[in-house]
Amino acid sequence: MxxxxxxxxxxxxxxxxxxxxxxxxxxxxxxxxxxxxxxxxxxxxxxxxxxxxxxxxxxxxxxxxxxxxxxxxxxxxxxxxxxxxxxxxxxxxxxxxxxxxxxxxxxxxxxxxxxxxxxxxxxxxxxxxxxxxxxxxxxxxxxxxxxxxxxxxxxxxxxxxxxxxxxxxxxxxxxxxxxxxxxxxxxxxxxxxxxxxxxxxxxxxxxxxxxxxxxxxxxxxxxxxxxxxxxxxxxxxxxxxxxxxxxxxxxxxxxxxxxxxxxxxxxxxxxxxxxxxxxxxxxxxxxxxxxxxxxxxxxxxxxxxxxxxxxxxxxxxxxxxxxxxxxxxxxxxxxxxxxxxSIVLSTQFDEMLSELRGAGGIAEISGKELYEVRCASCHQFEQKLVGPPHKDVLPKYIGKESQLVAFIRNPVKIDPAYPPMPNPGLKPQEAEAVAKYLMETYKERLN
Ligand code: HEC
Known part of the structure; x- marks a missing residue:
């Protein structure tokens, strides 16, 4: 088909x-x-x-x-x-x-x-x-x-x-x-x-x-x-x-x-x-x-x-x-x-839309700020806090940013060693900005 x-x-x-x-x-x-x-x-x-x-x-x-x-x-x-x-x-x-x-x-x-x-x-x-x-x-x-x-x-x-x-x-x-x-x-x-x-x-x-x-x-x-x-x-x-x-x-x-x-x-x-x-x-x-x-x-x-x-x-x-x-x-x-x-699809849609509108759409939201306020209390790169360290979980999302966005918008239970992650309640663009920030910030250190 x-x-x-x-x-x-x-x-x-x-x-x-x-x-x-x-x-x-x-x-x-x-x-x-x-x-x-x-x-x-x-x-x-x-x-x-x-x-x-x-x-x-x-x-x-x-x-x-x-x-x-x-x-x-x-x-x-x-x-x-x-x-x-x-x-x-x-x-x-x-x-x-x-x-x-x-x-x-x-x-x-x-x-x-x-x-x-x-x-x-x-x-x-x-x-x-x-x-x-x-x-x-x-x-x-x-x-x-x-x-x-x-x-x-x-x-x-x-x-x-x-x-x-x-x-x-x-x-x-x-x-x-x-x-x-x-x-x-x-x-x-x-x-x-x-x-x-x-x-x-x-x-x-x-x-x-x-x-x-x-x-x-x-x-x-x-x-x-x-x-x-x-x-x-x-x-x-x-x-x-x-x-x-x-x-x-x-x-x-x-x-x-x-x-x-x-x-x-x-x-x-x-x-x-x-x-x-x-x-x-x-x-x-x-x-x-x-x-x-x-x-x-x-x-x-x-x-x-x-x-x-x-x-x-x-x-x-x-x-x-x-x-x-x-x-x-x-x-x-x-x-x-x-x-x-569905979230993956609608995220792609939002990406498409912001591309059409010019790069302006997403740049207004700061991924870094959002991350520090909404995520940093539970996550660090090297260390386990409430959630898993990023170095363990981010590699599987390389090249699959829309999957990461989907997870952030709607976390599902993954690792039995951790409690479930609460839904941070981000808007599509915000989740995208955070995901982008994460991937860009840690790109070198992940390889
Ligand atoms: C209240 C604590 C808490 C907050 C706040 C939090 N997380 Fe999590 N996060 C967790 C826990 C716990 C897990 C492990 C969940 C599991 O494996 O089921 C997790 C897992 C993850 C994972 C790994 C997913 C995977 O596929 O294994 C990513 C990526 C992640 N969080 C990103 C974020 C981002 C981005 C934010 C901010 C928007 C955030 N988290 C906010 C607790 C939190």
Whole structure:
């Protein structure tokens, strides 16, 4: 993804924050949509297979209703499936600019698979509708026996085409989703994730846990959405009480079975986040998602056991909020994980800006003065005070001044022999001036 990296420039701290909000928004559009499409496709195919095998008209009708409901129409596929994923690629290219992380590459690969998968899903949907037309023609309007066999043949071939397409769509979407989750996991673990190559990434336990969470959520969300759509929102569409019962049981059971392992999986995921990125906020959103799922269990039970259809709206929104909580949780984890890198980027931006303005910008702040007031109480060149002597720690920053600036602006725990360094609360230019002063003052003595 070199060419994307060449397109982007270092950004100001404010701009980077804005990018994080945009990323949340984009993921909030993409993740629920692609989950429902994937879950709905699998559910529909499964019922179609059952329906064709046992000539069960309820299963066949259910298969059609589910796929029609979850895919809405072609435009929605583009707007919610394709555009957000493209946008996410561009945002990550910007956020991870110059970092040696392959997130953007994996996302691009995921984009290709998801796009093909979505196109095939829509073909499945349409061929389904066409085969339904053929079958109603065959049943109703024709008296000529030859014509009936012709129509039956056409019906059979479109149905086979639909199923074939559906199967390929599942495969492509699955691989696309897996890659997507791999990409997001690399970003959320940033520098603390040692994998080389796609396969090692995809089969790492962190990615597998996240994949299981995604798949489970996909079915819970699909089940809830179908319940909400057909029992609450469009309830008068349903024809027979028998089919209504069928739809209720099929959807609620799907939602229930997949909701059971979710709390456990989410707990596993929380424990797999590197400790230094696991802030209180990350934990809070993780726990919120957990509680919402427990609430979801309750609603599913009410629907399944007591036919309380109005709970299907509660259920659907509870699950949507659980998904949102998880997305925000990942988003905060990504922000934490890339915090230092973001400071490196915004520092480069500040450098660029002051170069453009002429050398004046930084020279006004005296690095020496700042150092004496803010740092000298804890540091000396030769001797250990509260902090380590500069002669031990500065050599690794030679030629990497922006890393030093990043550390000064946002110290992280490094050497277990020392307490953590408190954040000196310097502005970007001040931190730069101090770093410059340090490097220049000790340049000769460091070599
Ligand atoms: C209250 C004491 C204190 C002050 C004030 C302080 N530091 Fe530190 N500094 C520390 C300690 C303690 C460490 C060791 C932290 C660690 O290894 O986790 C440290 C570590 C460092 C390191 C080494 C980082 C590394 O990669 O190993 C640098 C460079 C540094 N400080 C620069 C500064 C500068 C510049 C200032 C002034 C803006 C400053 N410090 C102010 C206590 C302080």
């Amino acid at each position: 070199e060419f994307l990296d060449n397109l982007v420039l270092p950004q100001s701290a404010e701009h980077i924050e804005l990018l994080h909000y945009m990323l949340s928004l984009v993921l909030i559009l993409f993740i629920p949509f692609i989950s429902i499409v994937f879950g709905g496709l699998v559910l529909s195919l499964n019922h179609k297979r059952k329906g064709m095998k046992n000539s069960d008209s309820n299963s066949l009708k259910y298969a059609k209703d589910v796929i029609q409901f979850v895919t809405v129409n072609n435009g929605v596929g583009v707007i919610l499936g394709i555009v957000p994923l493209l946008t996410a690629i561009l945002i990550f290219a910007q956020l991870l600019h110059t970092a040696q992380v392959s997130t953007v590459g994996y996302l691009t690969l995921s984009f290709l698979f998801v796009t093909v998968g979505l196109i095939m899903t829509y073909v499945y949907r349409h061929s389904f509708v066409i085969s339904q037309i053929f079958s109603s023609v065959a049943e109703n309007n024709i008296s000529d026996q030859n014509a009936i066999t012709e129509v039956e043949k056409l019906k059979f071939s479109t149905q086979t085409l639909a199923v074939q397409n559906g199967k390929w769509a599942v495969l492509f979407l699955f691989i696309g989703i897996w890659l997507f989750i791999g990409a997001i996991t690399t970003a959320a673990n940033f520098s603390k994730f040692d994998v080389s190559g796609v396969l090692q990434l995809l089969f790492s336990y962190k990615v597998l846990i996240n994949l299981l969470i995604f798949i489970s959520f996909a079915f819970v969300l699909t089940g809830s959405a179908v319940l909400f759509g057909y029992l609450y929102w469009k309830e008068n569409l349903l024809i027979t009480e028998e089919y209504k019962n069928f739809l209720r049981t099929a959807s609620a059971k799907t939602a229930l079975y997949f909701a059971v392992p979710l709390p456990f999986l989410i707990a596993l995921n929380l424990f797999s986040i590197p400790e230094s990125f696991l802030s209180g906020t990350v934990f809070f959103y993780g726990i919120t998602a957990l509680l919402l799922i427990f609430l979801g269990w309750h609603f599913i039970y009410m629907i399944l056991q007591y036919k309380k259809y109005n709970y299907s709206a509660h259920l659907f929104f509870t699950i949507i909020f659980a998904v949102l909580a998880l997305i925000i949780k990942d988003q905060v984890a990504i922000t934490n994980a890339t915090a230092t890198h």
